[in-house]
Every structure is written in C-alpha cells, then in structure tokens.
Amino acid sequence: MGNNQSELEYEIKRLEETISLAKKQLNQARQRNEENKSAILSAKKELRENTTHSISGLWSSDGFEALAELSQYVNPVTEKIADYEAVENKILLLENLIKSPYFARIDFKFDDEDMSEKIYIGRSSLKKDNSYEMYIYDWRSPIASVFYRFVTGQAFYDSPGGRITGEVDLKRQYEINNGVLEYYFDADVQIVDEILRKLLSQNTSSKMKTIVESIQKEQDIVIRDMENDLLIVQGVAGSGKTSIALHRAAYLMYQGLSSKLSANNIIIISPNTLFEQYISNVIPELGEDNVVSVIFEEMLASILQNERIQSRNQFLENLITSSGYRDIIKSSIEFKTSHQFMEILNLFIRDIPDRWIEFEDIYYEGQCIVTKEVLKEKILGRNETPLGVKLKQLEDFIVESIYESKKIRLKKSVKKEILKFTEINVLTLYRKLFNDREYFYDLVKDFKLPDCIEDILIYTQENLNTKLLYYDDATALAYLNLKINGANEYKNIKQVVIDEAQDYYPLHYEIFNLLFANSQFTILGDINQTLEKKEDLSLYEQISKILNRKKSSLVTMDKSFRCTNEILMYSSKFIKQSLEIKSFNRKGDEPKIYTASDQLSLNDMIISEIKLCLEKGYQSIGLICKTEKNAISLFGFLKDRVDVQLIKDESTADLHGVFIIPVYMSKGLEFDAVLICDTDTTNYHSEDDKNLLYIGCTRALHRLNLFCKGEASPLL
Numbered sequence: 275m276g277n278n279q280s281e282l283e284y285e286i287k288r289l290e291e292t293i294s295l296a297k298k299q300l301n302q303a304r305q306r307n308e309e310n311k312s313a314i315l316s317a318k319k320e321l322r323e324n325t326t327h328s329i330s331g332l333w334s335s336d337g338f339e340a341l342a343e344l345s346q347y348v349n350p351v352t353e354k355i356a357d358y359e360a361v362e363n364k365i366l367l368l369e370n371l372i373k374s375p376y377f378a379r380i381d382f383k384f385d386d387e388d389m390s391e392k393i394y395i396g397r398s399s400l401k402k403d404n405s406y407e408m409y410i411y412d413w414r415s416p417i418a419s420v421f422y423r424f425v426t427g428q429a430f431y432d433s434p435g436g437r438i439t440g441e442v443d444l445k446r447q448y449e450i451n452n453g454v455l456e457y458y459f460d461a462d463v464q465i466v467d468e469i470l471r472k473l474l475s476q477n478t479s480s481k482m483k484t485i486v487e488s489i490q491k492e493q494d495i496v497i498r499d500m501e502n503d504l505l506i507v508q509g510v511a512g513s514g515k516t517s518i519a520l521h522r523a524a525y526l527m528y529q530g531l532s533s534k535l536s537a538n539n540i541i542i543i544s545p546n547t548l549f550e551q552y553i554s555n556v557i558p559e560l561g562e563d564n565v566v567s568v569i570f571e572e573m574l575a576s577i578l579q580n581e582r583i584q585s586r587n588q589f590l591e592n593l594i595t596s597s598g599y600r601d602i603i604k605s606s607i608e609f610k611t612s613h614q615f616m617e618i619l620n621l622f623i624r625d626i627p628d629r630w631i632e633f634e635d636i637y638y639e640g641q642c643i644v645t646k647e648v649l650k651e652k653i654l655g656r657n658e659t660p661l662g663v664k665l666k667q668l669e670d671f672i673v674e675s676i677y678e679s680k681k682i683r684l685k686k687s688v689k690k691e692i693l694k695f696t697e698i699n700v701l702t703l704y705r706k707l708f709n710d711r712e713y714f715y716d717l718v719k720d721f722k723l724p725d726c727i728e729d730i731l732i733y734t735q736e737n738l739n740t741k742l743l744y745y746d747d748a749t750a751l752a753y754l755n756l757k758i759n760g761a762n763e764y765k766n767i768k769q770v771v772i773d774e775a776q777d778y779y780p781l782h783y784e785i786f787n788l789l790f791a792n793s794q795f796t797i798l799g800d801i802n803q804t805l806e807k808k809e810d811l812s813l814y815e816q817i818s819k820i821l822n823r824k825k826s827s828l829v830t831m832d833k834s835f836r837c838t839n840e841i842l843m844y845s846s847k848f849i850k851q852s853l854e855i856k857s858f859n860r861k862g863d864e865p866k867i868y869t870a871s872d873q874l875s876l877n878d879m880i881i882s883e884i885k886l887c888l889e890k891g892y893q894s895i896g897l898i899c900k901t902e903k904n905a906i907s908l909f910g911f912l913k914d915r916v917d918v919q920l921i922k923d924e925s926t927a928d929l930h931g932v933f934i935i936p937v938y939m940s941k942g943l944e945f946d947a948v949l950i951c952d953t954d955t956t957n958y959h960s961e962d963d964k965n966l967l968y969i970g971c972t973r974a975l976h977r978l979n980l981f982c983k984g985e986a987s988p989l990l
C-alpha cells in the first residue's frame with residue numbers, strides 16, 4: 275500500500291467513525307420501523323374492532339357517516355405506512371453504506387477560507403443528526419462534481435447559490451469492501467487511468483454495473499446537464515451512453531435538486547426486453563426507485579390498443595432473411611416513416627370529414643333534429659382541435675339537441691346507433707388510403723414519390739390484410755391515431771430518455787413529440803450502429819428539428835471503454851471513419867478468423883473456443899449469428915455438447931453463461947468473449963452487413979474471434 279503511516283491511521287480512524295455513525299443511524303432507523311410496525315398493526319386491529327360498518331357498505335347512500343368514522347383510523351395508518359416505507363429505504367441505503375461508505379475524497383480550499391475541507395464522496399450522503407456536519411457527500415451533490423472534473427489545482431463547481439471557486443489540494447480514491455479499507459491512493463490522472471483499466475479488465479456481470487467511482491469528465495458533464503431541454507449524445511460503441519443515461523436519471527432524482535424528479539416523471543425507452551432487463555438494476559443500485567421503462571412497440575400497442583404488432587426484432591429478422599423482398603421492405607419503411615409521409619398523413623386527416631365521414635341528418639321519432647350540413651360545419655374549421663375531440667363534442671351536441679327538442683335523455687343503445695359516424699376507426703381509414711389508388715395519387719400529386727411507390731402500395735395492401743400489424747404500418751397508424759385523438763398517456767413524464775436513437779425514424783420522433791409534448795429529452799445513439807439504414811450526423815439535426823426544444827446541444831463521445839485495443843482496432847475496419855474512435859488502451863489478444871471446411875469441424879472449432887473461454891474464467895460468452903434462423907440452427911448443433919442458451923425475440927435471460935444470439939438483439943449488450951459464428955461470404959457481403967459486423971464485434975470486452983464454414987466473407 276505504501277501510504278504514509280499517520281495518514282493511514284487517520285483514514286482508518288475516519289472510516290471507523292463513519293461506520294459507527296452509520297450503524298447508530300441504522301439502529302435508530304430499525305427501531306423506528308419496529309415502532310411503526312406495531313403502530314400499524316394495532317391501528318389495524320383497532321379499525322377492525324371499533325368500526326361498526328362493513329367496508330362493502332361504505333359507498334351506499336348512508337355510508338358517508340361510516341366513511342368519516344373510518345377515515346379517523348385510516349389516515350394515521352396511511353401516514354405510518356408511508357413513513358415505514360421511507361425508513362425501509364433509508365435502512366437499505368445505510369446497510370450498503372456500511373459496507374462501502376465512500377470511494378473518494380477531495381480536499382477543497384474555498385477561496386474565502388484558509389484551510390481546506392475534507393470532502394468524502396460516496397453513493398449516498400451521511401450527516402450527523404441535528405448538525406450540518408457532512409460525513410459523506412452524495413456523488414450527485416454539486417461539490418462532488420469537482421472530483422469528476424478536476425485534478426489538483428484551481429477548480430470550481432456550480433451550486434444552487436452560484437459558482438463556487440477554490441483549490442483542490444488533494445484527490446484520493448479508496449477501495450473499501452465490507453467495511454474494511456483495502457487501499458487508497460492519491461490520484462493524479464495516470465493512476466486513475468490505471469485503476470480504470472483494472473476495473474475494465476474485470477469480467478462483465480449479467481446485469482449492467484454502476485460507474486459512480488470512475489465517471490469521466492465528459493460523461494459527468496452529460497449526467498449533470500440541467501441547461502438543455504434536448505440533450506443529444508453521439509457516442510461510439512462502448513463509450514458509456516447507456517451508463518450515462520441511467521446515472522443521469524438517478525441524478526435528476528437527487529434530493530438536492532430544486533427541480534428534483536420522481537421515478538414516475540422519467541421514462542426510458544429501450545430497444546427490447548432483453549436490454550430492458552439487462553439495465554434494470556442500475557438505478558436501484560444507485561439508491562433510487564426504478565423509472566418507467568418501455569419498449570417502443572409496447573407504446574405502439576398501447577396507443578393502438580392492439581397487441582398483435584410486429585416487433586422491431588421480427589421486422590429485422592424478416593428484412594435480413596427475405597432476399598426477394600428486402601428492397602421493398604426497406605423502401606416501404608423508409609417511405610412510411612418519412613417526413614414526407616407524415617405530411618401526406620396530415621393532408622389525409624384534413625380530408626377525413628369531407629371525404630371519409632358520411633354525415634347524415636339526425637332523426638328522432640320521425641323528426642329531423644340536426645341536419646348533416648350543420649353537423650359537417652361543426653367539424654370543419656377549428657383545425658387546432660384534434661378531429662377525434664371535435665367528433666366527441668359533436669356527440670354531446672347531438673345528445674343535447676335531442677334533449678332540447680324532446681326533453682328526454684337517450685338510452686345508451688340508441689345513442690350508439692345514432693352516433694355511429696362520430697367514432698373513427700383509424701385502421702379502416704388507413705386501409706382506405708392504400709386501397710383507393712385514385713384518391714391516393716390525387717392526395718400526393720405535389721410530392722416527389724419513390725420510384726417503387728406502386729410496389730409499396732401493393733406490399734402495404736397485402737400486409738394490411740394479415741392479422742399482424744407490420745412495424746412500419748403500426749408506426750404510421752400510431753401517428754394517425756395521436757393526431758386524430760390526441761395524446762392522453764404519459765402526462766406526468768418530464769424527462770424522456772431514448773437509447774439507441776439511431777434505430778428510430780423521423781415519424782417515430784414525431785410520435786415522441788406528440789406523446790411527450792412538454793418533456794425534456796436525453797437522446798443517445800451511434801450512427802455507426804444502424805442496422806438497415808445509413809445514417810450520418812444529419813440524423814441529429816433532423817431530431818432537433820422535429821423535437822424543436824428551446825435549448826438543445828449535441829455532445830460527442832469518442833472513447834470506448836468496453837473493448838480492448840485490439841478488438842476496437844479490428845471492429846473499426848467495418849465502419850467509415852467519419853468519427854474518431856479512441857480506445858482506453860487496454861491490451862488483449864488479436865481477433866482471429868477460423869475457417870472450417872464443413873459444419874462438423876465448424877462445430878468442433880466453436881466448442882473448443884467456448885471451452886477455452888470457460889477455462890479463462892469468462893462469465894459471459896456470446897455466440898453471435900446474423901439471424902435468428904442461423905442462431906436456431908447453431909443451437910441445434912451445439913445444445914447437446916455444451917451448456918448453451920438460445921436468445922430469441924422477447925427473451926429475458928440473465929446474461930450469465932454461454933448464449934447464442936442474433937446480432938440485432940445483441941445491441942447494447944456486452945460479453946466477456948464474443949464468437950461471431952457465421953462469417954462466411956453468403957452471410958456477410960453488403961454494406962449493411964458491415965454494420966452488423968461492427969455491432970457484433972464491439973460487444974466483446976476481452977476476446978473476439980470469428981468463425982465460418984467455407985469461404986470467409988471478403989469484409990473480414
């Protein structure tokens with residue numbers, strides 16, 4: 275360890291004091307919850323014994339008295355339960371804190387003081403009761419940013435009261451496990467890099483890890499950004515985008531922020547369930563409740579009230595495997611999720627009342643109550659109100675008109691019959707758009723359409739006749755629905771986090787904008803990790819334009835923390851070098867290409883590589899294939915020889931062990947060792963295939979090898 279003896283003694287004593295304070299507070303918290311528990315139990319007992327009314331009678335006409343009687347018992351219990359939960363949370367934090375109270379210290383001399391102050395930084399704060407003395411500062415506190423952003427010397431941080439300047443005299447990092455100080459070191463940049471290298475050399479775990487001890491300056495800037503309503507991060511594979519997104523969410527929930535958000539104010543939009551599961555532990559490990567998490571297709575299903583929606587994974591599998599249809603699938607999604615198609619849909623919506631709703635005179639008991647002209651007039655105009663809302667208002671107008679004239683209230687069944695045309699079936703309308711060629715071409719006469727538009731129309735018509743709603747049509751329909759009926763979900767969301775931003779199309783962002791009209795956005799992506807389309811930095815301009823927030827900023831991150839030097843160098847050859855990629859300079863073996871003459875010898879090669887990886891102690895080994903079809907077939911060959919799991923659409927496996935996974939599902943994930951198992955020339959030959967190889971290869975932390983049967987792909 276080599277630390278100065280008196281310093282070491284000081285640190286050991288400081289640690290003991292901290293732990294003993296934390297233990298004292300833990301005991302108090304436990305005692306308080308014992309009291310809470312018995313108070314809750316006895317209040318419940320009292321409630322049972324002393325209230326004269328049964329719960330089921332409470333809402334009857336004479337139940338009010340009973341309700342009042344009950345509330346005098348219920349309210350204190352509710353308060354006790356809330357307190358119990360808050361204290362339970364604190365107990366958990368303290369239990370974790372006792373094991374590892376802090377990971378860093380800075381000695382900061384405020385400009386207006388003579389002596390520097392020792393600031394200990396940990397995952398959560400610890401303060402002496404009834405005093406301002408902070409034993410530990412939360413990593414999210416303003417002063418902790420100095421640790422992440424400065425070396426020794428002049429420094430500053432922004433506090434709620436303004437900028438505070440001073441000097442960092444010492445920067446120290448600790449390794450404390452189970453309450454024992456293993457070592458500490460005073461940090462200059464090189465040593466910190468050495469520690470980070472050691473950290474990154476460890477094996478991955480089945481769940482994503484927190485990175486509070488080693489957040490880098492440029493990452494910290496994104497995590498703490500409070501300036502922008504739209505923050506876009508372009509980061510190369512492994513630069514920490516997902517980690518940052520999650521730490522930022524925890525930061526936004528920090529108690530000390532005046533604009534503190536709760537877990538239900540933040541939503542994270544994930545690419546698939548496997549990824550959602552993989553990241554699910556990070557925020558709780560940072561001591562916060564998990565935020566709302568959704569997959570985009572779940573949002574589509576909820577907007578459309580339709581469960582039979584093609585997932586993006588199914589869409590990709592379909593695209594990659596269907597050689598004959600590939601071009602049309604691509605053109606179709608490109609067209610239907612474009613800005614141009616959105617404008618076409620807007621024109622279509624404008625046309626609906628005139629063209630697609632058959633207004634009729636409303637008769638009741640033989641008397642015309644409202645004419646169709648009046649009804650139509652009420653719907654045309656007021657363009658700022660969504661059509662669906664206007665139709666609902668029309669419904670009320672008709673009911674009121676009947677009441678005015680006949681002085682009767684309509685029965686539900688009659689109402690339903692009369693008001694048939696006020697209900698819009700978006701899918702039926704959308705079908706009409708594609709079925710009526712004359713109408714379609716008239717509607718789009720001012721647009722320059724794709725050359726294959728006729729093929730797109732036929733393809734869409736066919737798809738709309740199946741039971742499954744295709745991914746591109748579901749997107750267009752969701753837009754149509756939101757424009758017609760307005761967006762009513764997610765009203766409490768104030769911060770939207772979108773990971774893998776490059777996978778979404780312009781119309782997706784229009785949908786996000788409609789759904790989260792008043793929210794701020796953090797958007798993270800990598801233009802090199804697109805699967806079926808080509809993107810460049812203009813993607814982010816497009817997103818900015820669509821979301822159109824007051825203040826926005828684009829941050830780029832070019833350092834990859836995941837892969838070894840050799841893996842990153844090898845992976846980089848699959849992408850255009852428009853963006854610089856730096857590695858963290860961690861050494862490893864060169865990736866190799868293994869070519870087998872037939873399937874049997876390929877299987878043998880893969881099996882011996884898996885065995886080697888297991889011998890090396892790797893915890894997660896990813897066997898990546900181009901498609902689910904290839905993955906299933908490889909699984910068939912290997913399953914009786916090694917313990918291996920197949921990952922398919924909607925899998926939620928824990929990533930611990932050996933897995934076979936289609937490349938598009940491996941996005942966002944990482945493995946200690948990766949084997950790309952089907953790199954022959956038939957599988958990988960096109961520009962799109964290069965992107966797939968880039969994504970697959972950059973999943974590897976320590977070891978990457980490529981395998982094929984027959985001729986190896988010329989792309990390798």
Ligand SMILES: Nc1ncnc2c1ncn2[C@@H]1O[C@H](COP(=O)(O)OP(=O)(O)OP(=O)(O)O)[C@@H](O)[C@H]1O
Nearest residue numbers: 485488489490511512513514515516517835836942
């Ligand atoms: N500051 C850091 N300290 C320690 N580890 C880090 C740091 N930043 C990133 N990492 C590690 O690097 C790996 C990649 O991080 P992450 O998955 O967040 O990157 P990403 O940019 O989302 O990658 P991809 O685009 O490939 O999905 C993870 O293992 C993460 O723990």
